[in-house]
Amino acid sequence: MLQAVRSRADAQVQAVVTVLARLDADVVVLTGVDYDYGQSAITALAADLKEAGHPYPFALALRPNTGVQTGLDLDGNGKTGQARDAQGYGRFAGQGGMAILSRYPLGDPRDFSGLLWRDLPGANLPTDMTEAARAVQLLSTSGHFDVPLSYAPAKTLHLLVWYATPPVFDGPEDRNGRRNQDEAAFWLRLTEGKLPWSPPESPFVLLGQPNLDPVDGDGRHDAIAALLADPALQDPQPKGTSGHIDKGQRGDPALDTAFYPKGVGGLRVDVLLPSAGLQVQAAGVLWPADSDPFAATLAAASRHRPVWADIDLP
Numbered sequence: 001m002l003q004a005v006r007s008r009a010d011a012q013v014q015a016v017v018t019v020l021a022r023l024d025a026d027v028v029v030l031t032g033v034d035y036d037y038g039q040s041a042i043t044a045l046a047a048d049l050k051e052a053g054h055p056y057p058f059a060l061a062l063r064p065n066t067g068v069q070t071g072l073d074l075d076g077n078g079k080t081g082q083a084r085d086a087q088g089y090g091r092f093a094g095q096g097g098m099a100i101l102s103r104y105p106l107g108d109p110r111d112f113s114g115l116l117w118r119d120l121p122g123a124n125l126p127t128d129m130t131e132a133a134r135a136v137q138l139l140s141t142s143g144h145f146d147v148p149l150s151y152a153p154a155k156t157l158h159l160l161v162w163y164a165t166p167p168v169f170d171g172p173e174d175r176n177g178r179r180n181q182d183e184a185a186f187w188l189r190l191t192e193g194k195l196p197w198s199p200p201e202s203p204f205v206l207l208g209q210p211n212l213d214p215v216d217g218d219g220r221h222d223a224i225a226a227l228l229a230d231p232a233l234q235d236p237q238p239k240g241t242s243g244h245i246d247k248g249q250r251g252d253p254a255l256d257t258a259f260y261p262k263g264v265g266g267l268r269v270d271v272l273l274p275s276a277g278l279q280v281q282a283a284g285v286l287w288p289a290d291s292d293p294f295a296a297t298l299a300a301a302s303r304h305r306p307v308w309a310d311i312d313l314p
Contacts, residue, residue: 001034002041005048015300017045020101021054022294023286023306027149028056028101031142031163031209032302035061035094042099049101056101062161064097064142065113066090072132088141088165097142098163098208107148107156112186112197113140120182121194126173141165141179144186146200151313158204160187166211167219181223184210191232203313206233206273209304213267216249217260224271233273236280238307240287257285258304272307279312 004010020028034041042061049056067083067090075084083091090096100106117123117139125134142163149157164183170176187206189195212224228235239254249265256266274280287305288295298305 002036002044005041005044008048011300012302013045013048015297016302017048017052018297019286019301019306020049021052023308024054025308026103027159029159029161029207030099030101031304032096033061033099035063035097035099042101045099046101056103058102058104058106059099060102060106060109060147061099062097062109062111062143062145062147063113064088064090064094064163065138065140066097066142067093067095069093070133070136072130072136074133074137087138089169096163098145098161100147100159100161102149105150107150109148110146110197111143112145112190112195113138113143115139115144115186115195117179117182120186121189122185123182124178126175126178128173129175139179139182139186141183144183146204155313156201157313158200158202160200160204160206160208162186162208162210164209164211177218177220180210180212181220184212184223184227187227188230191230200275202275203278204275205278205309205311206275207271207307209270211269213251213269215251217264217267217269228271228273232276234276234278234280235271235273236283236309238272238283238285238309240285240305241289255285256287256305257307258302260303270304270307272309274309274311281310281312283307283309 004013039061042059046056046059066088068087073080117137118134144162147159164180165176167177167180191199193199212219214221214225253266255268257268257270259266285305
């Protein structure tokens with residue numbers, strides 16, 4: 001990623017910079033961002049944005065579980081040390097993590113990513129999961145974090161961020177589907193006070209990529225539906241203006257946040273959920289109609305489209 005940013009010739013990076021400049025948000029959570037210990041990649045991206053007239057003086061790359069090897073042959077192919085044998089799929093430690101760009105100071109995060117999957121109350125583990133795997137497999141594919149943001153003197157907004165595994169690319173044991181379900185359920189257990197950590201302090205915003213649509217596509221839809229209905233949260237139901245058609249799908253296409261080819265179509269797999277009581281002034285998905293010249297730039301940046309909200313903080 002660092003090489004791609006520094007080259008100033010990578011089409012996707014340049015599209016991302018253009019999209020973020022168009023968004024002009026105070027705080028941005030990015031997924032699919034490679035992690036490095038020196039924060040060099042996200043710092044380089046922030047430098048590009050500053051040059052484009054949109055400075056983000058505070059940048060934080062969150063160390064993910066992706067690519068961190070378990071030492072086990074998790075996929076049963078007789079080999080260890082490969083991408084699917086890691087805590088989260090990754091060809092190297094830190095591939096495809098998360099990062100935050102902010103115009104306000106960021107504090108030290110609470111990192112929940114070391115929780116063993118088996119230790120989540122009500123964990124839906126695969127029936128064929130070995131004891132050795134149960135003893136080392138972490139719940140978080142990339143991570144679950146609580147990042148404090150200081151938006152005014154003595155005022156803090158907590159960013160609860162996560163990036164879950166897609167509920168596909170497995171077999172009849174539905175390992176990824178079960179894990180994806182439990183990665184969403186983690187936040188319910190946290191707000192219910194059923195985990196070793198205290199519930200998040202209000203105000204907070206739960207945001208990230210659950211990779212799970214409440215009605216369409218693969219996955220255990222009840223998991224994200226339960227999160228959207230959690231009384232500790234509110235769903236502003238951000239919509240775009242794209243006119244794409246999803247044949248045979250039941251969800252409102254205006255709520256979709258990503259488009260997958262080969263018959264899958266649009267899905268709502270990215271969310272931004274403020275805590276109950278926060279005043280949401282407006283919310284949406286930056287997804288214009290295909291006739292809009294900016295649509296091509298968005299598609300070049302990612303198959304996902306940015307979800308945004310304007311919040312009136314206390």
